[in-house]
Amino acid sequence: MERVAIIDMGSNSIRFIVMQVADNKSYHLEYQQKEAIRLGRGMSETGKLNPEGVERALACLHVYKHMMEVMQVTKCIAVATAAARNASDGEAFIERIKQETGIEIEVISGEREAYLGYLGVVNTIDERNYVQFDLGGASIEVSLVRDRKIVESVSVPIGAVTVTDAFNLGDKVTPAAIERCCEFVRRKYEEMIPWAEGLNLPVIGVGGTVRNLAKMDQAQTNYQLSRIHNYIIPRRRFEETYTSIIKSNLSSRKRMKGLSSERADLIVAGAIIINTLMEFTGGQNIIVSGCGLRDGVFFEYYGETYGYGDGYKGPIIPDVLQESVHNYLLSADRRMEHLERVRTLALSLFDQLKRSHGGTRRDRSLLEVAAWLHDSGKVVNYYDHARHSAF
Template sequence: MENLAIIDLGSNSIRFVALRIADNHSYSLQYQEKESIRLGQGLNQTGILSEEGMHRALTCLNVYKHIMEVMKIDICVAVATAAVRNAANGSEFLERINAETGITMKIITGEREAYLGYLGVINTIALKDCLIFDLGGASIELTLVRDGESVHSVSIPIGAVTLTEKFNMQGNIDAIVLQDCLRYVKKKLSDIKWLREIDVPIVGIGGTARNFAKMDQRAESYEFSKIHNYIISLHSFNTLYTQITTRTSANRKKIAGLSSERADLIVAGAAVIRTIFDISGSLSMTVSGCGLREGLFFEYYAKYMHMDKPRFDDILDFSINNFIGTLGTTINCTHYDQVTRITGMLFDQLKVLHGYGGRERLLLMTAARLHDVGKIINFYDHARHSAFMIGHAPLYGLTHREQMIAGFIAGFHHGISRKTLRAYRYASMATAGDWDMIRKLSTLLALAEASDLTYEQIVKDIHITLAENVVVLVLTTIPGATYNAADYEMKQIVKQFKKEFGAALILVWK
């Protein structure tokens, strides 16, 4: 087991996370803390970190040191970014941190900051081609990703704090000042030749991007509060941008979802994102809740696991395995694997009947692999608990809607239940067509679950024959198997199968 802390000392905020790598190699977040310390405030004018900002940082760091002692954390990866990197007294401040707290902190370059942000995104969002930007208080890092690889990256010393101070944009916004800021940012970004008209989605890291996600979710009455992998269209961004840049300072603070801590910085941040949209030609922004800290962790985890590279080839598969690993010995992996195998065979051999493709299969397999996780809460109603857990688990590679659909499929693996539907608040995230698919796929999962009712993995193979309005399911068992219980349980689903697929189901055991 390994306990690890990561500290990210930025220009606007300081963040602390504690993670644990278990003996089974699964990892989990144990603790998180974030404070707005405005370390970079005044840096534009003085070129040094202010005593007030350093004091705020040290206060937090002393708290984090105590937390590490309580949690028995021996390994701390601590980095400082643009504010400390650009300040004349940055190195001196790190020496002071070490002397007062015992924490050893390193300044990282802008290029390394961009790379770590890339690792945080590429391991948690299923985009092979995109432009990643990490907008901080004193710098912005941009990385162009093609086919999953970082092909270009750059760090530019402009950020939400420094731009706000440079153009005095804390209060009411003058239209001329805003245009001056936009021209300044555009000039800085236009010098990057590979950035023009790249025609890929943009992925935003940092407080400004996250705050836009929160505002858009409130504006859209979005039921799910998850920020990571939330997508904002260009149209929605422009609507929010207009509100932010035309309201008075007092009215701007009333925008639903806008953090009070960021109300004075949001205009400058919005100007940067607006410019990125314009120059790149992108039509949407995916907001990432994962960035530098996650990149640092994945880098550490790769070394700990002796991996060739700090990247996962299949982020959904890895995150499902990791989530199962965090649940401990309560999981019957042999049963899970058997149900998943039979579910996949049913889906593939009934494709003529249901007509679904690879993406739907992926959602069904996700549901199958995690269908019983709700037992960790309570055996009774565990299918409903599984639905909630799957919908909120740290799974990567699915959209919000897809993750919810996988949860719904698992939620009905003991039969279609109106009780489950009424109890689940996110039902409106699925369309009528989605619900038709959910009912069909959950029926297949229910059949697979019933075939392993006794947890003996008696079904070795299946073969399906389709005739007019009749499905003959032949189940081949292991030698000497007793299949009475499984046969009885599967026959309880025959009526549901007929309703969903319009065909009679006949079971044959051999």
């Protein structure tokens, strides 16, 4: 068994996860924690990291170091993104972290940041062609994916924290400030990602801002599940939320359902950056990813260390649906003989009755998954497992 810790230190927050890899190569998330540190606060004026943010980050890292020792973590992979990359004192800060905590953090380039975010998405969402963005505190990584391969990728130096500071969007905002900000963001897109204009592809969003927008949409529609990953925000509803955000002040935003109070001062800038990107690319809906850079770090390590199915080595899972079901069955130690019998019978009935039901290859694949998972409800309640499995 192996425990892998991953630390993702961004401009706004620092994230810590521990993944466990069992002896049978199944993996699952064992622990996760996130803290707001605001490293990038004020950096657009000073060019340096926020001093209070530096101390908050160090306090978190001391805690994470202790937790790794208690949890007997065998490997730690730590990365830092735009704030540490762009600040004049970023290098000194990374050295201080090493001296005080013993944690070695790699400051990654914008291109590598985009690539790791892409790995987090391509291995967990079954889309082949899309525009992906990862919005952080000091930058937004935008990528074009064709046939599940990344073909364009650029880190644009605008983020929720830096844009909030530059246009004073933290509290009440004026229409003039909104207009100036929108023009600034669009010029950046025209300058740095001209290949993304008018693509009319699905848009997949990564980062705390888009996750908060999804929670707001779920609250407004009384959505029954709290899951964010793979949630779709229709363009019309996103525009309604966007309008309400830019017309509000800080105190009213803090009362908005679904919006985290710690992000209420940054949501205006974040919403403008995303809305302008949607207009620029011609995207119709936003697919929200709960997986991002830290998941990409894990998939890169796992794929090259352990591989996927049939000995395939590499950071990209060949078939997301099959791999996720396979990993679930291994980690849950299911009764494979019984499940295989149910699967075989279900597919046999499907094939023999195909002339009557006219099902597609995709339907057959989903039936196979349903057969593998038909007993999964037992982890909730054995005596009512059929309903829980169906849900």
